[in-house]
Amino acid sequence: MSFSAKQLSYHYGLHQANFEFPHTGLISLAGPNGAGKSTLLGILAGLRAPYRGSITYRGRELRQWPRRDFASDVAYVPQAVHIEFPFTAGEVVLMGRTPRTGGWYESAHDRTAAEQAMSITDCLALRDRDFRALSGGERQRVIVAAALAQEPKTLLLDEPATHLDLKHQLSLYRLLARLSRTILVVAVTHDLNLAMQYSDRVVILEDGRIAGDGAPGEVLNSASIESVFGVRTTIHSGPEGRPWLVYGMDGV
Amino acid sequence: MGAVAISALILIVVTLIAPLLGSTHIDLGQAFAGVSPDHEIFYYARLPRVLLAMLAGAALSITGVIFQCMLRDPLAEPYTLGVSSGAAVGAVLAICLGFSSTGFASLIGAGLVLMIVVAMSMDGRRMSGFTLLLTGVTMNSIAFAVILFLHSIASFSQSFAISRWLMGGVDSVPYSTLAWLAAIVIPVMIALTLRAPQWNLIAVGEEWAASRGVSTTAMTAFGYVAGSILTGLVTSLTGPIGFVGLIVPHALRLRFGADHRTLIPCSILLGAAFLVVCDTLSRTVNPPTDIPVGVLTAMGGGPFFLWLLRSKRKSLWM
Numbered sequence: 035m036s037f038s039a040k041q042l043s044y045h046y047g048l049h050q051a052n053f054e055f056p057h058t059g060l061i062s063l064a065g066p067n068g069a070g071k072s073t074l075l076g077i078l079a080g081l082r083a084p085y086r087g088s089i090t091y092r093g094r095e096l097r098q099w100p101r102r103d104f105a106s107d108v109a110y111v112p113q114a115v116h117i118e119f120p121f122t123a124g125e126v127v128l129m130g131r132t133p134r135t136g137g138w139y140e141s142a143h144d145r146t147a148a149e150q151a152m153s154i155t156d157c158l159a160l161r162d163r164d165f166r167a168l169s170g171g172e173r174q175r176v177i178v179a180a181a182l183a184q185e186p187k188t189l190l191l192d193e194p195a196t197h198l199d200l201k202h203q204l205s206l207y208r209l210l211a212r213l214s215r216t217i218l219v220v221a222v223t224h225d226l227n228l229a230m231q232y233s234d235r236v237v238i239l240e241d242g243r244i245a246g247d248g249a250p251g252e253v254l255n256s257a258s259i260e261s262v263f264g265v266r267t268t269i270h271s272g273p274e275g276r277p278w279l280v281y282g283m284d285g286v
Numbered sequence: 287m288g289a290v291a292i293s294a295l296i297l298i299v300v301t302l303i304a305p306l307l308g309s310t311h312i313d314l315g316q317a318f319a320g321v322s323p324d325h326e327i328f329y330y331a332r333l334p335r336v337l338l339a340m341l342a343g344a345a346l347s348i349t350g351v352i353f354q355c356m357l358r359d360p361l362a363e364p365y366t367l368g369v370s371s372g373a374a375v376g377a378v379l380a381i382c383l384g385f386s387s388t389g390f391a392s393l394i395g396a397g398l399v400l401m402i403v404v405a406m407s408m409d410g411r412r413m414s415g416f417t418l419l420l421t422g423v424t425m426n427s428i429a430f431a432v433i434l435f436l437h438s439i440a441s442f443s444q445s446f447a448i449s450r451w452l453m454g455g456v457d458s459v460p461y462s463t464l465a466w467l468a469a470i471v472i473p474v475m476i477a478l479t480l481r482a483p484q485w486n487l488i489a490v491g492e493e494w495a496a497s498r499g500v501s502t503t504a505m506t507a508f509g510y511v512a513g514s515i516l517t518g519l520v521t522s523l524t525g526p527i528g529f530v531g532l533i534v535p536h537a538l539r540l541r542f543g544a545d546h547r548t549l550i551p552c553s554i555l556l557g558a559a560f561l562v563v564c565d566t567l568s569r570t571v572n573p574p575t576d577i578p579v580g581v582l583t584a585m586g587g588g589p590f591f592l593w594l595l596r597s598k599r600k601s602l603w604m
Binding site for chain 1: 354355358359360480482483484486487489490491493494496497498499500501539540543544545547
């Protein structure tokens, strides 16, 4: 197991969650606003302490992990990054290498890893641009590249598709699905169709409790979506023959 | 590396020329040969002053860089977080009590404020730039009120001494004072510089840094204490010299970018050069009177700051 939680709680955000995450696969965290998705992701990233109960990563309690060892294993992509200073996109991506570099300057290998990460998320052309001058979607691709440059074994993302245009949303989720063959990817998302299409497993949170956990087809059905999100849904056959959720506001 | 080398070259040139300039012309050959009065003017009036300006300019600039980075606020400066106003209260109190020297009292004042701010902003084992900022700004207001109160009950001559101290200025100090100042300031600056890669991460955000293995609480506490030691020491000797810690880091970010591995060494070197130039101006513009260097940096720095705000607004519309 990579993450394993027993009776995991955090202030008001999370109540007695139990789950086990494998070493690979794409897991989507879904749920209404304030349900505790970002809180849970933050705990997994080692950023929310002190939590109650237990959460281990690779058999070791999170609070006992040396910070840098944990950081070179687990990469975290926050919802939005706002920078005040004139860092270039390339510098931002290279920062992802810090837990692995440790020294003063990056090595040639660090630079190659950063370049590869940038070309994977389609932002190599932005390398010398001031990060502050980029659009929301461009920034998002740079931030994801910074996480990939870290060469993580676990990738945690908080609503990674939010600022992206349709094409980049799809290419990001294709990328996450591809990465999830070798590493664990956990992504918070509001887009249930993206979750349905690409994830191996969906965890639904409601009021800080886990309300559903399983394969997308089992967890995301009209009844569960109406009870958790309060929205009527019909399931159609979508592109590539997969189920496609259509939401309606009537009766809500 | 090129930027650092050029900065070092500028500092060397400035430092070589500055002691030769002043209200009295001196001959360098005679100064080295020990001929009076050139020898005395060079060794006891100008050289210590240039050295103090170097140390003060470097310390204020690097503190500006670190505080801006920690608070993620390009408009922060060494005085934002309260320590120098503690130094000012100490100095003003010393003047009102009739002490002959203000240095020791202002050091005590700076130290007290440092401890209060750290105690206030440590929340369990966490410390964040935001609480530091609020505590520091509040301490500034309290200190300002105390200074106004002391000023209102001071005698006429004390009142003059208080205003003069608050203007800030670089004076000739004994070499022994310069030696202990350098013995503290230089190692602290080196320790700050060595953590440049971590400062880069902190400049982006606390979570950004924490999720890349940086202990943000330890770094924030270290940055605050180190910056406060630098500012407190320098302020106790020169009084407040505004805008150096704001202008130098800003101009350098515009020129060289935000990477602290370049920004910090360049700020140290060019901050030193900048204050030496300002101090040289302050004693050559209107001889034989010294214009307080704090007045010069504020008169030059204020308009620069406004221009900066304006260009920042433009870039937001871009």
